[in-house]
Amino acid sequence: MLDKYSNTxxxxxxxxxxxxxxxxxxxxTFGSTLYSICLRYTKNVPDAEDLLQETFxxxxxxxxxxxxxxxxxxxxxxxxxNLAINNYHSTRKxxxxxxxxxxxxPYCQNEILEQMNVDQIxxxxxxxxxxxxxxxxxxxxxxxxxxxxxxxxxxxxxxxxSQLSRAKASLLTIISKENEELTYGR
Amino acid sequence: MEDNFNKILSDKFQNxxxxxxxxxxxxxxxxxxxxxxxxxxxxxxxLSLIVVSLMFGVYHSQKAFIGNVRTSIAHxxxxxxxxxxxxxxxxxxxxxxxxxxxxxxxxxxxxxxxxTLEKTKDVFSNVIEEEDEQIQDLNPLSTTKYTKPDQSIVAxxxxxxxxxxxxxxxxxxxxxxxxxxxxxxxxxESNSDTHSTIDKYGMAVMNKTRFKKxxxxxxxxxxxxxxxxxxxxxxxxxLNDSSxxxxxxxxxxxxxxxxxxxxxxxMDPDYKHAIQLSFSPLKVSNTNSGVDQGYEIAGTYxxxxxxxxxxxxxxSYISMGTPLHYEVPQSTVMTIAPYDPTKLxxxxxxxxxxxxxxxxKTTANKEDLALQSMNVxxxxxxxxxxxxxxxxxxxxxxxxxxxxxxxxxxxxxxxxSGTSAYENKMGTKGFNALGLSSSGQVTIAYRPIKKAxxxxxxxxxxxxxxxxxxxxxxxxxxxxxxxxxxLF
Numbered sequence: 302m303l304d305k306y307s308n309t310x311x312x313x314x315x316x317x318x319x320x321x322x323x324x325x326x327x328x329x330t331f332g333s334t335l336y337s338i339c340l341r342y343t344k345n346v347p348d349a350e351d352l353l354q355e356t357f358x359x360x361x362x363x364x365x366x367x368x369x370x371x372x373x374x375x376x377x378x379x380x381x382x383n384l385a386i387n388n389y390h391s392t393r394k395x396x397x398x399x400x401x402x403x404x405x406x407p408y409c410q411n412e413i414l415e416q417m418n419v420d421q422i423x424x425x426x427x428x429x430x431x432x433x434x435x436x437x438x439x440x441x442x443x444x445x446x447x448x449x450x451x452x453x454x455x456x457x458x459x460x461x462x463s464q465l466s467r468a469k470a471s472l473l474t475i476i477s478k479e480n481e482e483l484t485y486g487r
Numbered sequence: 488m489e490d491n492f493n494k495i496l497s498d499k500f501q502n503x504x505x506x507x508x509x510x511x512x513x514x515x516x517x518x519x520x521x522x523x524x525x526x527x528x529x530x531x532x533x534l535s536l537i538v539v540s541l542m543f544g545v546y547h548s549q550k551a552f553i554g555n556v557r558t559s560i561a562h563x564x565x566x567x568x569x570x571x572x573x574x575x576x577x578x579x580x581x582x583x584x585x586x587x588x589x590x591x592x593x594x595x596x597x598x599x600x601x602x603t604l605e606k607t608k609d610v611f612s613n614v615i616e617e618e619d620e621q622i623q624d625l626n627p628l629s630t631t632k633y634t635k636p637d638q639s640i641v642a643x644x645x646x647x648x649x650x651x652x653x654x655x656x657x658x659x660x661x662x663x664x665x666x667x668x669x670x671x672x673x674x675x676e677s678n679s680d681t682h683s684t685i686d687k688y689g690m691a692v693m694n695k696t697r698f699k700k701x702x703x704x705x706x707x708x709x710x711x712x713x714x715x716x717x718x719x720x721x722x723x724x725x726l727n728d729s730s731x732x733x734x735x736x737x738x739x740x741x742x743x744x745x746x747x748x749x750x751x752x753x754m755d756p757d758y759k760h761a762i763q764l765s766f767s768p769l770k771v772s773n774t775n776s777g778v779d780q781g782y783e784i785a786g787t788y789x790x791x792x793x794x795x796x797x798x799x800x801x802x803s804y805i806s807m808g809t810p811l812h813y814e815v816p817q818s819t820v821m822t823i824a825p826y827d828p829t830k831l832x833x834x835x836x837x838x839x840x841x842x843x844x845x846x847x848k849t850t851a852n853k854e855d856l857a858l859q860s861m862n863v864x865x866x867x868x869x870x871x872x873x874x875x876x877x878x879x880x881x882x883x884x885x886x887x888x889x890x891x892x893x894x895x896x897x898x899x900x901x902x903x904s905g906t907s908a909y910e911n912k913m914g915t916k917g918f919n920a921l922g923l924s925s926s927g928q929v930t931i932a933y934r935p936i937k938k939a940x941x942x943x944x945x946x947x948x949x950x951x952x953x954x955x956x957x958x959x960x961x962x963x964x965x966x967x968x969x970x971x972x973x974l975f
Contacts, residue, residue, distance in 0.1 A: 324519065325512065332507030340505060354511050354518075361519040411491050419503045422496070441493040442500050469492055 306330075309373050317364050328357060331374065335381045340423050341438050342385035344431075352388065356381045382443060386453050389435055413480050414473065425475045433468035440465050758974040761789045763801075765970030767946050771807060771963065781807030783948075783966075787867060798870045803889060805863040865891030865924070873932070881932040883944070889924045891950075924950040928968055942970035 306312040306326045315323030335356055339349040359380060367376055414422070426434055435454060439445040440461070445453070447461040454461070767783045787801025869887030876882050930944025948964035 319520075321516070324516070328512055328515065329507070332511075333504040336505050336507050337500065337503045341500070350508055350511055353508070354514055357511075357515045358518050361515075411495055414492070415495050419499050420505075422499060441496045444497070 310369060313364055313367060313369075313373070316361060324361060327360075331377055332357075334374065335377060338378060338381045338443075339385070341426060341442065342382070342389075342435070344427055352381070352385060356384050359384060378443075382439070383453075386435070389431060390455070392431075411473075413476055417476060417480075421479070422476075425472055425479065428475050429468055429471055432464055433471055436461055436464040437468040437472065441469075759791055760975050761797075761940075761972050762975075763787045763789060763799075763942070763970055763972040765942065765968055767966050767968040769805070769807065769946075769948065769964040769966040771948070771950070771965075781805060781861075783946075785867060787869075789871070795872055795874070796870060797873075799867070799885070799887070800869075801867045803865045803867050803891075805861075805865070805891070807861050807863075861893060863891045863893050863922075865889040867926075869926075876931075879934045881934075881940075883930045883932055883942075885928050885930075887926045887928075889926065891922045891924055893922070922950060924948055926964075930968060930970070932972070934974075938974050940972040940974065942968065942972060944968050 306315070306323060312323055312327060312330075316327055332353070336349065336353050339352040339356065340346070343349045343352055356377075360377060363380070367373065417425075426437065429437065432454075436450055439450045439453070440447065447458045447465075450456075450461045451458045456464075763786070765783075765785045765787075767785070769781050769783055771781065783803055783805045785801055785803035787799045789797050789799035791797045867887045867889045869885055871883055871885030873881045873883040926946060926948040928944055928946040930942045932940045932942050934940045944967070946964075946966055946968040950964065
């Protein structure tokens with residue numbers, strides 16, 4: 302089966318034909334990459350699983366719209382991020398946005414960030430308010446510009462920049478505190 | 488520092504590939520299979536419409552509708568003092584009179600008869616050679632009932648939040664509620680209560696199983712019959728029994744019940760209820776030449792019962808006019824007027840309750856035309872299916888059954904200049920005017936604002952089965968439909 306679906310075009314066409322083995326292969330191949338995005342854009346593992354499930358349903362619904370222009374993985378990632386943003390918009394109105402009390406001048410350097418493993422960073426990102434987290438993910442990790450972020454999140458460019466700045470400060474503060482707790486014990 | 492920060496983060500996540508939750512696939516696969524089936528839904532509905540139309544067509548070829556008098560009359564002579572040939576291909580009853588004196592009458596219940604009317608002065612006789620056709624009351628609506636096998640899972644105990652993934656594992660409960668189960672692989676289910684065995688094959692399916700409280704000693708076993716298959720039961724249970732104990736720690740992590748609830752919520756359309764007003768200009772054809780013109784106004788309430796399907800109930804009002812045509816030279820036009828016993832004096836032979844009995848008579852003005860109009864109210868019961876085309880556009884199709892009641896018919900004589908010469912409003916006689924029609928429509932819905940949609944499409948009506956001896960129903964109508972729908 303690996304050889305059969307090493308060609309992405311064949312894989313996509315078989316998925317469109319509703320062939321279960323192709324669908325499962327696509328899930329196994331790209332699930333991990335997309336799950337990592339879901340974990341970054343949601344608050345916890347159950348929410349990430351929800352988003353991943355929703356993403357794959359959308360993917361299979363819209364595979365016939367993929368035009369084979371550009372990277373397929375990139376298309377999948379964009380679809381995942383778009384769904385995450387939609388979820389953010391739908392939940393934003395319902396949730397009271399907590400103002401973190403830990404925003405202060407970061408007293409840790411990037412070296413600490415470098416020393417941490419990804420799971421710890423994900424946990425730290427998940428402690429950020431939703432708005433900060435979205436901007437941080439989109440700009441720092443997924444490489445969108447402030448202009449694109451402003452359009453996607455329906456905010457101004459200035460807001461995007463200020464939220465990014467605050468997000469970084471908050472993230473470094475959280476990481477510093479956790480690092481301190483680990484170093485000196487609780 | 489900022490660039491460094493971004494670079495560290497992006498580098499860290501570049502190769503970050505957490506293990507993908509395998510159990511999610513069991514949730515995803517049934518959903519995408521269901522989507523596939525939903526696409527088949529439209530095809531099914533389209534085919535159903537075609538089949539229903541064809542069946543009604545066959546039905547109609549066997550039984551024309553009494554009262555749709557579209558009589559073609561050919562004269563051998565201008566005067567009725569000599570033999571006249573009358574041919575008709577519709578079902579009905581035609582009487583000829585000369586200056587209000589009945590001279591001949593055709594009595595037909597079949598279709599396609601022709602014959603000669605002989606002048607009989609005051610003697611009423613009918614010498615038409617009839618082709619008596621036996622009207623077969625074909626019922627094109629046959630239903631096939633499918634009985635689903637009993638899939639009840641009955642067990643005892645409280646170990647509901649449990650996942651089965653190895654052979655021979657048993658789940659027990661003595662409680663009542665709804666059990667959602669994701670079942671994958673080949674398995675068989677045996678129920679010691681009924682001793683029935685249900686075999687299921689295939690890939691993962693989603694089952695919603697309702698089970699009732701039974702004897703605690705009753706138990707059920709789900710068994711994996713294929714060692715390579717994975718059978719697991721995600722039991723997200725809503726119980727009526729408040730004494731249910733919380734489940735113990737799960738041996739295998741399950742997708743949270745929240746996951747399924749959210750998925751269900753997301754699959755639902757963004758509105759549940761709708762009130763719709765529609766207007767449809769209709770052209771209604773009959774088996775003979777001629778097209779009726781009219782309109783239909785309908786109001787319906789609809790509710791979604793799944794992501795794509797909805798049902799609706801409402802009422803409609805139809806108004807149609809039927810110009811009557813005669814294949815005779817204008818100079819010899821005879822008019823047709825509704826039978827009115829009060830104007831015929833002692834026409835005992837014509838005293839009948841048939842509201843669509845016509846008198847043909849010559850008049851002083853030989854240029855009169857007749858117009859028959861009809862007003863119908865009806866209930867509508869239907870269901871629909873829609874496919875989202877775009878963010879604001881939907882393609883919709885629907886099938887509706889309409890029990891209807893003719894509330895008023897009237898016949899108006901006008902001359903060629905359009906001046907009304909004679910009008911006779913006729914009431915209906917209760918259940919005689921009951922009918923049943925079906926309609927199908929395909930529309931495009933556009934949602935300019937969040938709570939409203941505009942509709943535009945085509946509608947086909949089939950005025951089909953009379954519940955009794957309905958004389959007013961027309962066979963087939965076609966026309967555009969325009970509507971406005973409020974969503975809430």
